[in-house]
Amino acid sequence: MASQEQLLAAGREAGRLAGEAHGRRDGACRSAAQTVAPAAYPLRPLTVLFVPQGFPAIDEGVADALRQHAQTVHVGHSSTMLAQAAELRPQLVLVMNGLHVFPPDHAEQIAAIRALGIRTAIWFADDPYFTRETARLAPLYDVVFTHELEAVPFYRASGAANAHYLPLGANPAVFHAKPVGQEYRSDVFFVGTGFWNRIRLLNEVLPALEGRKVVLAGGEWERLARYSRYKPFIRPGFMPVEETVNFYNGAKIVLNIHRTTEPGSDNHNDAGLRGASINPRTYEISACGTLQLTDIRDDLSQYYEPGRELDVFRTPAELTAKILHYLDREDERRRIAVLGMLRTMRDHAYAGRVGTLLDLAGC
Missing domain, CATH: 3.40.50.2000 (Glycogen Phosphorylase B;)
Known part of the structure; x- marks a missing residue:
């Protein structure tokens, strides 16, 4: 049977080897990342009101991306998006997902925003797990986006003629390789x-x-x-x-x-x-x-x-x-x-x- 000293020594050696492996991985990622030039996009003369869903991993990535494309981006709130749209008069109101944290008057707010002549879009990020709710929401919007291929014909049949497949992605400002403890x-x-x-x-x-x-x-x-x-x-x-x-x-x-x-x-x-x-x-x-x-x-x-x-x-x-x-x-x-x-x-x-x-x- 190994002594306590031998066990401690084995543990230290395992830790050293693991640390070296992580160091090799960190170095490989760092070198590879330097070969990718950041993308640049022309700013559009566009004002967008973005209404997040309350899930930062996606919300912050989409908001940051909008700022790379649109001249003015406002981040709103689901409970006050009508009032904000009426005040700011954006060309587009983009709602992320429209589920879970959105208020009961969601439909009424979107209808009123459209009545102001403002274009509305929703990007569903939880498909196909909430079709009970999304089937009712999709026809409310001018444009519908979903990351789920199977949902596009479903939304079109539900009355959202302008429905499109658009996959989600990653926010490289948050999700990237880095050393950790x-x-x-x-x-x-x-x-x-x-x-x-x-x-x-x-x-x-x-x-x-x-x-x-x-x-x-x-x-x-x-x-x-x-x-x-x-x-x-x-x-x-x-x-x-x-x-x-x-x-x-x-x-x-x-x-x-x-x-x-x-x-x-x-x-x-x-x-x-x-x-x-x-x-x-x-x-x-x-x-x-x-x-x-x-x-x-x-x-x-x-x-x-x-x-x-x-x-x-x-x-x-x-x-x-x-x-x-x-x-x-x-x-x-x-x-x-x-x-x-x-x-x-x-x-x-x-x-x-x-x-x-x-x-x-x-x-």
């Missing part, structure tokens, strides 16, 4: 709610990761079959964006498990739409220069090359095998992570998305 380091990290499809998957995967540092963040993880065993590694409740970025950067592997689209207690997908599009987390994880293992959505290959810029899994067994494979292959893990980061920086920042949005909105 030991407290953020892990072998495997996942942040999100413990929806039942995620619980079923991880119930099968976690037993094979005994002895590895796995960190789960979010709510509902008490649903896990061996919750008491994993409780010390769970960070319950909401995780601020800044903390999420730190944990992404500190992880060797970050999992991306899309929630189920089945109607039920976790969803309001009354229309039964199939989820075909990747979530914003796909872009945010890759922007941080960390290896991402994700389940597959139809449009994934339009935005990333699986096996080269991230990797994918179809079954619990495949996910388990790939986690164990990449944990033991630092160079391969780092190469894929850096390529995914570069793809995100070049092609998937919100500034590019917002330029497309303004074009489609006629601005």
Whole structure:
């Protein structure tokens, strides 16, 4: 049996090796990022009132992107957007998502804004999980954007003739590679709610990761079959964006498990739409220069090359095998992570998305 001194020495050596690996990853990301020139866009003679949804990871990225395109950008509030629009007289009111924190008079405010001759647009970011609500909201607006391919024909059939597919993205000012402290380091990290499809998957995967540092963040993880065993590694409740970025950067592997689209207690997908599009987390994880293992959505290959810029899994067994494979292959893990980061920086920042949005909105 090893003595306490030997165990301490082994721990110090493991820490030294882990620190060196993170240093190599940080250096590779820093060098690669310097090869990407920031995009520049001509300012449009345009005033926009932007109404956020209350989720900073997306809201701040879209607001920053709008400022790169529009001469004047005001950030409003869902409860007072009519009064603000009447005072500011923007050419466009852009509402982000329009769910959860929006007041009961949402529809009346939008109708009154349109009556002022102001163009309105909404960008749905939670499709297809709330079609019960979004089917009623979409026809209220002049232009509708959704990150979900399957939702476009649904909205058009619901009366929103001017509906468009527009994927989400990442805010590089927030989601980027950076060095982090030991407290953020892990072998495997996942942040999100413990929806039942995620619980079923991880119930099968976690037993094979005994002895590895796995960190789960979010709510509902008490649903896990061996919750008491994993409780010390769970960070319950909401995780601020800044903390999420730190944990992404500190992880060797970050999992991306899309929630189920089945109607039920976790969803309001009354229309039964199939989820075909990747979530914003796909872009945010890759922007941080960390290896991402994700389940597959139809449009994934339009935005990333699986096996080269991230990797994918179809079954619990495949996910388990790939986690164990990449944990033991630092160079391969780092190469894929850096390529995914570069793809995100070049092609998937919100500034590019917002330029497309303004074009489609006629601005």
